[in-house]
Amino acid sequence: MAESGGAEALENVPVYEYIDVNSKPFHIGSFRKLWLDALKPDYYSYTETPQEIQDIEFIEEMRIDEETLDELKTICSVERLRCHSENNPPDTDEIPAEPKLATLKLRKRRQDYKKTLLRDHVGRHDAYANEMEVLAVGRKPKDPQDLVPEGELILTFNVLYPVIFERFKYVRPHQTHHVLGSQKLTDLRDAICCVNDLQVFGEFSETPNMVPQFISKDHYKSAFFFFEGTFFNDMRFPECRDISETTREWAKTYDFPEFHTARMEDTVFYDLKVKVGYPYLYCHQGDCEHIVILTDVRLAHRDDCLDSKHYPLLTHKHRVVTRKCSVCHLYISRWVTTNDALAPMNPCLFCDQCFRMFHYDKDGNKLGDFKAYSYVDPGAFN
Amino acid sequence: MDHFKRPLKTDIEEILSRFQDTASVRFEEFLTIWRGMNFPIIFNGKLEPYEKSTFSRLVFTTAAPYFFPPYTFQIRVGGLYLLYGLYHSQLATPKEKIWLALSDWEHVKRFQQDAADAQHYDVVYVLRKLLAEKAFYFTAMPKPLYFRVRRKQEESEQKMCEEFIDRPSRPQELISAEMLEELANVHEHYERLKMGISAASGQSSSDLALIRQNLAPRLRNAMLSFHSWQKNHMENENCNTAVERSTSERNSKVEESSRRAQLLASIKSKSYGQLVEASKSRRHRQAEMVTATSDAESTHRTSGFKRRALSLKERTKTRLMAQGNVKEEVLKMTRLWRLSAVEDERTEEKKKRKFAWKVESEA
Ligand SMILES: [Zn+2]
Numbered sequence: 001m002a003e004s005g006g007a008e009a010l011e012n013v014p015v016y017e018y019i020d021v022n023s024k025p026f027h028i029g030s031f032r033k034l035w036l037d038a039l040k041p042d043y044y045s046y047t048e049t050p051q052e053i054q055d056i057e058f059i060e061e062m063r064i065d066e067e068t069l070d071e072l073k074t075i076c077s078v079e080r081l082r083c084h085s086e087n088n089p090p091d092t093d094e095i096p097a098e099p100k101l102a103t104l105k106l107r108k109r110r111q112d113y114k115k116t117l118l119r120d121h122v123g124r125h126d127a128y129a130n131e132m133e134v135l136a137v138g139r140k141p142k143d144p145q146d147l148v149p150e151g152e153l154i155l156t157f158n159v160l161y162p163v164i165f166e167r168f169k170y171v172r173p174h175q176t177h178h179v180l181g182s183q184k185l186t187d188l189r190d191a192i193c194c195v196n197d198l199q200v201f202g203e204f205s206e207t208p209n210m211v212p213q214f215i216s217k218d219h220y221k222s223a224f225f226f227f228e229g230t231f232f233n234d235m236r237f238p239e240c241r242d243i244s245e246t247t248r249e250w251a252k253t254y255d256f257p258e259f260h261t262a263r264m265e266d267t268v269f270y271d272l273k274v275k276v277g278y279p280y281l282y283c284h285q286g287d288c289e290h291i292v293i294l295t296d297v298r299l300a301h302r303d304d305c306l307d308s309k310h311y312p313l314l315t316h317k318h319r320v321v322t323r324k325c326s327v328c329h330l331y332i333s334r335w336v337t338t339n340d341a342l343a344p345m346n347p348c349l350f351c352d353q354c355f356r357m358f359h360y361d362k363d364g365n366k367l368g369d370f371k372a373y374s375y376v377d378p379g380a381f382n
Numbered sequence: 383m384d385h386f387k388r389p390l391k392t393d394i395e396e397i398l399s400r401f402q403d404t405a406s407v408r409f410e411e412f413l414t415i416w417r418g419m420n421f422p423i424i425f426n427g428k429l430e431p432y433e434k435s436t437f438s439r440l441v442f443t444t445a446a447p448y449f450f451p452p453y454t455f456q457i458r459v460g461g462l463y464l465l466y467g468l469y470h471s472q473l474a475t476p477k478e479k480i481w482l483a484l485s486d487w488e489h490v491k492r493f494q495q496d497a498a499d500a501q502h503y504d505v506v507y508v509l510r511k512l513l514a515e516k517a518f519y520f521t522a523m524p525k526p527l528y529f530r531v532r533r534k535q536e537e538s539e540q541k542m543c544e545e546f547i548d549r550p551s552r553p554q555e556l557i558s559a560e561m562l563e564e565l566a567n568v569h570e571h572y573e574r575l576k577m578g579i580s581a582a583s584g585q586s587s588s589d590l591a592l593i594r595q596n597l598a599p600r601l602r603n604a605m606l607s608f609h610s611w612q613k614n615h616m617e618n619e620n621c622n623t624a625v626e627r628s629t630s631e632r633n634s635k636v637e638e639s640s641r642r643a644q645l646l647a648s649i650k651s652k653s654y655g656q657l658v659e660a661s662k663s664r665r666h667r668q669a670e671m672v673t674a675t676s677d678a679e680s681t682h683r684t685s686g687f688k689r690r691a692l693s694l695k696e697r698t699k700t701r702l703m704a705q706g707n708v709k710e711e712v713l714k715m716t717r718l719w720r721l722s723a724v725e726d727e728r729t730e731e732k733k734k735r736k737f738a739w740k741v742e743s744e745a
């Protein structure tokens with residue numbers, strides 16, 4: 001590996017910049033090539049090499065005879081790792097009364113503690129956290145054409161929500177997307193769901209039935225990713241603008257190293273030079289900013305979802321506690337009012353039904369003076 | 383789940399340390415210990431499916447480093463066997479994979495070559511089996527990274543198990559008997575040339591005394607004193623351990639020591655007769671640890687005094703209360719997005735007895 005590629009190759013072997021925090025930058029495409037050059041294809045193939053062939057290879061390489069191999073197979077067999085008899089598998093939920101292993105001591109203490117609680121607080125959100133991931137395990141495409149090729153890279157991105165809510169201060173709610181190395185940055189952009197794309201602008205207290213169907217996503221199409229000094233702008237549509245320009249112009253006057261621009265739709269992930277574990281930026285709607293972290297890059301495995309049509313694959317989504325209507329506590333809020341003499345606070349949230357019952361008479365006439373805006377709950381994507 | 387990292391590390395180091403005591407690299411030996419400790423039940427307990435996966439992942443990120451340098455060959459063999467055992471005993475479905483970073487692949491290849499050269503077929507077989515079963519993810523880094531910058535790194539997490547690392551023998555390797563001989567020859571040659579020059583020009587040879595006399599013997603002496611210091615140091619430690627484990631037990635097992643270890647030993651003993659079976663169970667490295675422990679003690683003491691500062695929110699609240707601007711009930715009631723309170727909600731908020739992740743004795 002080192003011999004074949006020289007210094008450039010070494011540069012693309014990822015290493016830590018800060019231990020356990022993030023890597024140094026490396027070129028994704030070259031990194032993939034280094035792995036493929038280093039490995040025998042059957043190590044990352046989706047199929048298992050037939051046992052006979054494995055045996056012959058081993059015998060030849062080790063220069064041993066068949067009997068030795070048979071002996072090895074017996075000695076090192078998986079069955080021998082079991083610590084119980086075959087017909088008597090123990091209950092894996094059970095922990096012995098006096099466990100010797102430190103891990104089990106802690107787990108037992110934890111479980112005994114949980115039993116003392118009146119109500120076992122199972123985090124429902126956690127329980128379903130990887131439900132989406134499990135669904136995708138080993139999924140094969142209907143059309144063989146759509147099979148993720150062997151040796152393809154799978155990149156994992158955590159996209160954090162903008163910090164706009166009080167209750168988000170201590171957790172880092174995020175969604176996790178798997179993308180293929182050969183996909184374009186725009187594929188990831190289209191997969192990121194953000195409540196701010198669904199907002200409808202305008203005040204509608206006079207005409208609550210006339211809320212337009214246009215959402216922000218259709219109005220403001222500009223967006224960019226920022227990776228390692230380059231702004232990747234989405235320029236697919238004529239109304240797209242380079243919204244990074246302001247930032248770049250500003251940076252020039254402050255003696256920053258020059259930033260570059262590229263087109264999001266012309267860049268695939270193989271083209272990127274990035275750090276693993278390092279915070280980058282996704283910006284849309286002008287100022288809705290999301291931290292984006294590439295948490296992991298690896299070769300595709302046979303247990304992955306192998307249908308390329310399903311990528312980018314959403315594997316985790318933070319479930320937001322929905323904000324209920326302040327009257328009925330039952331339905332998710334759809335309206336937010338300000339300067340509302342009828343409301344206990346300013347602004348105030350209402351579900352559609354309560355909002356109408358409260359603020360309009362039978363004939364639909366507005367009661368009192370207030371302003372009403374459409375409200376999209378952050379939990380709308382749950 | 384991160385709370386399990388510490389006990390996991392303890393268990394892993396326990397099994398590897400027992401394996402180290404056998405001074406063997408045989409899978410058979412490992413298996414005896416594995417079964418003796420009933421290691422597979424480490425996965426047992428009432429766990430949700432997602433917890434099983436996260437726990438498996440934690441197990442692999444904690445165990446995998448022992449398969450790589452700077453650990454000794456024998457520990458790395460133990461690490462490999464351990465990964466093999468853990469991979470097949472995990473309860474997650476589908477099985478979680480072991481993360482293998484590109485930068486570690488070179489180590490794996492060299493390890494396999496070393497094992498094959500020394501005819502440790504069981505080692506190679508287990509490694510090949512894991513590869514054939516696709517037990518690995520071929521990744522960029524040894525684990526996923528989330529930019530979790532922690533202000534204080536957990537010391538115990540970072541600390542490497544010193545007993546598992548080779549005693550530094552670089553000086554011995556560098557200054558071999560052959561090298562000394564060569565150096566002596568060069569030196570002699572140089573002296574002769576110098577004599578020739580000074581004889582020809584009539585100058586005194588002291589003008590050209592730019593290099594130490596007796597270079598080779600001096601180097602050899604320095605080396606020997608380093609070696610004897612290292613040896614004494616180690617014997618001191620062995621005395622300390624003697625209480626815990628008898629040395630005789632260990633020596634009797636040395637004979638079974640792996641062929642590679644013997645090979646290495648013979649190479650090393652050629653020049654300086656270094657003890658290779660050393661450094662087995664140096665539980666208490668007291669001589670060296672004096673400074674470290676006193677450090678730990680002092681930090682411990684200060685942390686005992688220091689109370690956590692109140693948060694800004696808390697401080698504002700207490701100030702407001704002191705000024706009498708706000709009544710306490712008002713603060714309790716704040717539920718901004720609700721007109722009315724849902725009944726029997728209040729009861730839920732009774733202070734829960736918190737779970738102590740660390741027990742005093744463990745800390
Ligand atoms: Zn957004």
Ligand SMILES: [Zn+2]
Nearest residue numbers: 325328351354
């Ligand atoms: Zn309502």
